[in-house]
């Protein structure tokens with residue numbers, strides 16, 4: 318199988334971590350992909366019309382996307398337990414992590430895709446407001462889920478927080494989120510996290 322991926326993408330990192338944690342890393346080769354909404358020349362548009370990564374190409378079926386579908390496929394393929402059946406809370410935790418990434422990535426694209434005089438700061442701040450609310454919600458309501466056995470929600474949140482460090486370090490997401498920051502520091506010790514640190 319081939320994984321269309323980029324080491325800066327938090328969504329691709331989720332998949333990379335699932336591959337490592339479920340013992341399937343050697344089954345997949347990476348295909349370097351790069352792009353953004355106004356430049357998809359380096360993206361696998363022939364197999365994902367949406368033009369986003371990650372995409373998993375298989376020999377025996379259509380390519381899989383997006384990261385949630387790929388992670389579920391890999392979890393089933395390895396008979397792993399990262400997404401327990403009917404664990405709607407864990408899947409909602411994953412949605413919070415992915416939602417933080419969506420907003421954080423859109424903030425980057427606003428700066429990268431639009432000329433400076435066309436950038437709209439209320440829109441950027443609206444994206445950050447989604448992230449700030451999510452950080453508060455994680456700190457006040459989700460720490461017990463983050464403390465349990467490894468699951469896809471934890472992986473998504475860890476990738477999201479690391480991406481905030483990587484692209485939005487000046488926003489200081491740790492301020493007022495001490496428990497979450499401590500959890501992230503401990504989770505980041507996992508070798509699957511160390512082996513997939515974001516890179517430009």
Ligand SMILES: N[C@@H](CCC(=O)N[C@@H](CS)C(=O)NCC(=O)O)C(=O)O
Pocket residue numbers: 325326327328329352353354355357367368369370371383384385415422
């Ligand atoms: N919901 C998707 C989001 C994937 C995504 O936004 N990927 C970014 C890279 S971090 C991308 O491919 N962006 C290109 C674009 O928006 O055109 C997933 O979970 O895989």
